[in-house]
Each structure stands twice: as C-alpha cells, then as structure tokens.
Amino acid sequence: MNSHWVPGNRITLLENGEGYFPRVFEAIAAAEREVLLETFILFDDKVGQQLHQALLSAAARGAEVHVLIDGWGSPDLPASFTQPLLDAGVRLRSFEPVQRLFGARINLLRRMHHKLVVVDGQRAFVGGINYSIDHLEEFGPLAKQDYAVEVDGPLVGQIQAFCRANVQAPQPARGQWLKRWRASMERDGVPGVHEDGAVAAFVTRDNHLHRTDIERHYRAAVRSARQRILIANAYFFPGYRLLRDLRRAARRGVQVDLVLQGHPDQPWVKRATELLYRHLIRADVRVFEYNERPLHGKVAVVDDIWATVGSSNLDPTSLSLNLEANVVVRDAAFARHLRERIDHLMAQSCERVQRPATGRLRSAWIAVRSMIVFHALRRFPVWASQGTARTPRVVPMRSDAP
Template structure:
C-alpha cells in the first residue's frame, strides 16, 4: 500500500467483526450498553422516536440509572423532531444530550442545511467501539419493508478503541463536565485514554473528516488504496459523486487490468442521487469500470475492499456533502480475514441483488451532452463548498432546549454545565 496521509497512523492488535444491517448491529450495541460499567459515548446523525430509537432510549436509561456516565450527540438536522418526553427522560436520568447545530436558528428554521454531524460512533467503557453507517431508526431493519436500508458497521476491540475514545471525548470539548469518581476521571479528561490490550492481528486506523485539519483525509485514503490496487477494487457507496482525482484513479486502475466494481443505488431514496451518478457512468464504463446497481432496496452502505487486506467501513459517502462539508468517521482496516468476509458479502450482493450496467446504457456522447454533463458535474461538485462559506467551520454543540430557542430547565443546566 502507498504511504497513508501523515495525519493517520496504523494501530496493531485489533479484532473486527462485520455487522450487516440493523438485525446484526442493534442487538450488539444494545448488549454493549447493557453491560457498560463506567461510560458510554455515542454519536449519531439520526435518532428517531420509533421502535429502534425507543430500544436505545431504554438501554441508555437503564445504564444511566446504574451510574454509567453517558454522552449522546445527535445532529440537529438528522434528528429534528424528538419529543420532549423522549429527551427529557434522558436528561432527567443524567444523560448528557448534545445537539450538533453549527449556527442558531432564524425564526425557528435551520439556516445551514448542508453542514452536518454525520458520524456514527459508539464507545463503551473504553474497551469496545462501533463505527459504521447505521443510524438508530427502524428503516435499517428488513421488516420496515421495501424502503429498508442496506448498510454496514463494525465492532472493534483492541488498542484502536483508545484512539476512538480519545477522539469522541475531544469532540465533546467543554460541554463535558468533570467526572464524579477517580476511576472515571483518571487520564481521560487529559485525552490519554487507557489502551486496551491486543486481542487480534488487525492493523487499523480511525480516519475522520472535519473542516479544519482533516478536510480530505478519507478521500486521500481511498485514492491511495485504489492507486496501489493490483487485483481488485470493490466500492459499495450509497451516494457516489466523487471528485475528479478519485474518478481518475478508478479509471486508471481499470485500464491497468484491476477488476474495479462499483455497487451503487438502483432504487435511490432521492432521485437526484441516481441522476448525479449517471453523469459519471459513461467515462467509467468506457474505462472498464463495472457498475452494479443494487435493486433490492435502498443502499445506504459506505464500504470498500481492495486486494487481499485493505478495507474501510464508516459513515462517509463519496459525494460532495461527505467529502466537503460533513463531519465523518471511517475505520481503515488491514486484515485478510476481515477483508475476505466483507468481500464475500459484497460479491453475494452483486450476484443476487444487482443489475450490471453496460456501455450501451450510458447517454450518447454528443457535443451538447458533453457540455451539459460538464456544467452539471462541476456545479454539483462545487455547490456544497459555496453553501459552506458561512458560517465559520467551528462546530457547535447545544442542548435540545437551546436549539429550539427555549429557556433550559434546571435539570438541563445540571446536565450541560
């Protein structure tokens, strides 16, 4: 593999378990919270008051009543309508609930729709972590019906958990109060998370995207892996509209004989997603890239495998929002066993539930079409950056009451000093 970005470093001794869809992910997270003894840190883009959200709610309340220290961060855009009885019960139990809002609302309306806390992280007791793309909503379960999402996450054990814990703690900033007990306080407030012992052979790193020092780290890892590929690249990504450099690496890999497969949405939850991806079909197909549209239900995954070891799972799409504005988190994994498992799952997806496109499905290369595609591509790529000029890139965590512009009750002040 090529040298990764300097902002990242490999951590050895880890064990990863792939979790596919809510059926595998939710029971494992709820079980970990039920077993928590000291601390739960949780970040999610979407938390709904549905059967999944209420299960998480019950698990957090039970842990808080046992004296577990709990911080939950949700996004104000992704989780806009949680009722006061839902949030109030958590705050009353001592859960510190934070809402990511980059700017105050104007007349009750959010003024910046394109800047989101899109990460999905859980850290329990500093020894177990979860990273992926699955939100806490019932549409990640198969019984939701045809609109149920296809998605992935990983459970992580080993030294990398300390890095994820440190990152999640630092993301809370000054919103997090001092801990009540010496065994909770020791080392964590200074960012020196205790390192769990080695439990496996996997090397890995947490790779994040923010609007300061790590603006393109996730994209650079993708490009480095594709550039190093010698045999196979499989990328399954829900919202695929990357920049020119990543597209160039995909075309070059296919042209030098690498088996490059893209798994994209065939039944998108937003029509503009399919339209945007189709702008790219012609150049990719002509270069030899295979495009497979997943047609069983909406694809929500953000995963990839390259050759025999490299894999990534996380929250980052390969579109302008994730690559230019959102706060994202992926894990990059070097482990032959995990790579093999994820590759087999993706191959099964391709063989059973995908439709492969061919060059004849791409629009004809007329002069007018080339001009239209060029203008549409560059406008769509640049629009999020224009939308992100204001306000400043500094994230803001607020309480639910602050977001709504109401005076915060006394219990909220205790929860958010």
C-alpha cells in the same frame, strides 16, 4: 492524515440493523463507567426506544453517558423522549440545532454525520447505521442496506479520545484528541491487544485540519491496487482525482467494480451519479446498481487486504462539508469477509449497467452536459462554505423541569 495505524485489533462486520442494534444496545446497557455516542439520526420509534432503554440502563449502573445528535438529522425528539434521559443524568447535546423557514429545515450544510459508540473504553462501533426503524428489514421495501463494525483492541482508545474531545468541542485543535487519548491510556489502561489481530486506523474528516483524510486513504488504496477494487457507496459523486485514479486502475488491468443505488431513497442521487456512468464504463470500470432496496452503505475492499467501513459517502457533502468517521482495516480475513458479503449482494440483487448506444452528436452533447454539471456539483461545497465558515455550535439539551 490524522490516522494512526495500530495492530492487534478484532474487527467484526455488522450488517444492517439486525446485526448492529442487538450488539450495540447490549454493550451500552452493560456499561459500567462511560458511554460516548454520536449519531446523525435518532428517531423516537421502535429502534430509538430500544436505544433509550439501553442508555437509561447504563446511567442507572452509574456510567457517565454522553449523547451527541445532529440537529438537522434528529430535529423532532419530543420531551417524552429526552426528559427521562436528562433526569437520569444523560448529557444530551445537539450539533447545530435545526433552523426552519416556513416549517422547512434550512441549515443542511456542514452536518455532524458520525455514527460512533464507545463503551467503557473497551468496545467501539463505527459505521453508517442510524437509530431508526428504516434500518430493519421489517420496515419494508424502503429498508436500508448498510454496514458497521465492532472494534475491540487498541484502536478503541483512538475512537474514545476523539469522542471525548468532542464532548468539549466539535473540532479539536491539532493533536488535542491524541493527547487526550494518551492521558486516558495512562488513567484507564490500554484496551486489550489481540495477538495476530487486524491493523486498523480511525480516520475522520472535518472542516479544519482534516478536510481530505478519508479521500486520501481511498486514493492511496486505489493507486496501489493490483487485482480488484470493490466499492459499495450510497451517494457516489467523487472528485476528479478519485475518478481519475479509478479509471487508471481499470486501464492497467485492475477489476474495478462499483455498487451504487438502483432504487435510491432520494431520486436526484441516481440522476447525478448517472452523469458519470459513460465516463467510467469507457475506461472498463464495471458499474452495478443495487435494486432490492435503498443502499445506504459506505464500504470498500481492495485486493482482499484493505477495507473501509464508515459514515463517509463519496460525494461533495461527505468529502467537503460534513464531519465523517471511518475505520480503515488492513487484514485479509476481514477484507475477504466484507468482499464476500458485497459479492453476494451483487449476485442476488444487482444489475450491471451497460454502456448506452448513442450517435456521435448525442454522445458529444452528453459529454458536454456531464462536464458542466460535474464541475458545478464539485464546486458547490466551495460556494456553500462562503456562508458557513463559522465554528459550529454544540448546544446542550435542557431539562423542562422547573
């Protein structure tokens, strides 16, 4: 795994745009030396404009500002948005710029799905929240439920080094980001260490050296669980090994609770996940559907001691194709707080899925159908990778000025 556990961190949970945006915009606007930002979605809406102003403020203070957006997730930023940033010296880049066929975006695979911010090497933000108004409750019934963390402490150095390496290349060679981290520590000093703080790791997934790191952290936590596993994930269609680990945990007496989308923003997601319900419920895994609004979170808690928050879903695109980033935390106080927030969600807005009553013949047909679809979906990343094996492009966004 590419993670390095470090002690002495302060990890703060930020829930939804209401909790996240004020903290990150304040930190960016006050930057003095450096802002590193990577995001899948950046829209020119109310939230995007607030980020825009914060970035301009940082640049005006003399900070070096780097912004990496995903070309598919953020395809239509107008010149009225990008030009003032470029004029202020902000370095804008696009990961795999969007390709269109008859107006439709076609290069969906192997996206840069990170949501990362590092300010002055002292504060970092990691999670699943994009820069768009649909992460605010005022957006209405389709506003997303989501989570992020603010990190203060030595783990920030790892996140900073990772983002700095991405300024040069989207997938650094083995050890490159760690060497840059050590070099930056010698130059800038070690971020503040908090006595009795959380032990945490920054875990990423790429298509080169770290293809399974996030999934392996999940599997290790699930296999070691003794009391409870609580996973809230927007797009849930993991591989056979993680499903097997969850079923085995439930059968040895661990309470396994899954919080999944009941009213998803993409209906096909629910139909695919429902193929797994019978298989999971038969092993005494408890499945809950969140019905208040679309669930966009990617979080988990095990035994009130292990927790993770990040960008990675538990589906084929996140686990096998996209570039992802999570923070994994070993800290009782943080894990309990996250668990309490998800429990509140379950109590207020979730409905438990019951095992459907079907005849033996229909049950057999459902099992066969589910097996065929499951293996087809799980092999999709392998098929898709055949035509997308090249190194992804990161393209600087150019000024329109003569």
